[in-house]
Amino acid sequence: MNFTQNEKLNQVSVQSIVVGIDIASETHYARAFDWRGVELGKVFKFENSMEGFQSFSKWVDILKKKASKNAVLVGAEPTGHYWFGLASYLKDQEIKLVLVNPFHVKRSKELDDNHPSKTDFKDPKTIAKLVIEGRYNEPYIPEGVYADLRIATACRLRIIKELNGVKNRIQRWLKIYFPEYCKVYPKFEAISSMIVLRSAPLPADIVALGVEGINKLWRDAKVRSVGMKRAKSLYEAAQNTIGCTNGSAAAKLDIDLLIEDYQNKKNQYESVMSVIEELCMQIPEVEKLLAIKGVGIVTVAGFIAEVGDIRRFQSPKQIQKLAGLALKENSSGKCKGQTTISKRGRSRLRAVLFQAVMPLVSKNTEFAEIHRYYTTRAKNPLKKKQSLIALSCKLIRVFYVILSKGITYDPVKLISDIQRPQEMLAA
8 A cells, every 4th residue: 555654654653663673684683662763672683483583573562561552563674585574474463564765774874873884783773763754665465366476477587587598508509519500590499400409419410411311300300391402501501610529529418408408498488378377367357458459468467467456556657656657857946857767666567568568569550659649749759768658657557447447448549548739729
């Protein structure tokens, strides 16, 4: 839930204990304060384990009884993944957890002692003071299908990164031992190419097989897209190669392992994509999103994985801010600087939207028309990249309306949202 600054301040009352925690991989440090900033008790150290969490809970209960308080608000920095376990435990104990920006902690840690030191004893106090001032955010931890989809989408991105790494290593191998192979096969991922790389990767192996032997490999595998012409080109390339010949035995082992890694990553990608499609279909109104020309399952899954349950937002502007697409103005006095996007928020969501808009502009008639209007209008025309960012914000509004209200996508309404003063006057 998104609170205003006053609403955040009102959550810290006279009956509240504010606890600041410095999260670490093994040992956490906590300090407690009342609503005025008066410290209650001493620094408490506890382990990142169930026993440590239980001891922290007992320490909080003792402070509540001693200070006659009945509410607890815990603040922490989102330090990597180390806070996940504590967040889950606090949720089970019905203790509210909020997060402060690490940049804010770094900037405000000198307010008390005018010293730039950073210690496990000092940071919890700075965190608690920021919470008391209402400078925090409530974390959103997805549940159910949204949690599964976020994990599956992260797996997909990791597999793509690893798959690209394997592809680059295979291409490097070919450049060393068989540079001419890329002229015969611009893309080594072709089925007939993979058959050759498994059976006869080195030029000497291809020469030993001959044109008929290469063609026989494809016929045995029942590949019909290639024949004697491609086999002859491959054979001639192997005869005239300038590739290295030293260490051929180990080189064959190397390419065998790389091909195996490539195939494993391809299988993993197909498996995770089937899971993503199954999860997406469990979310209402997803089929209406997929009905938009140019919008695919990867875009929809990436958007929902980053945003989560759309019903927690009251306006698409909140999603725009979450993606870091809110406008940032730099001005002072009579000097007005350039307006840019804030880039604060979920960078992965911003990337999903930007990567989705580019095919939309080329495949979707409505988005292409809006892009043309933005870049060619007489008053305040946008640059191409600025137009794509504006279209990303429009895509957020389209997704928000469809997912939250169940409205079917209407191309005519999307086009009618463009204001053309000259055409309106002419009409």
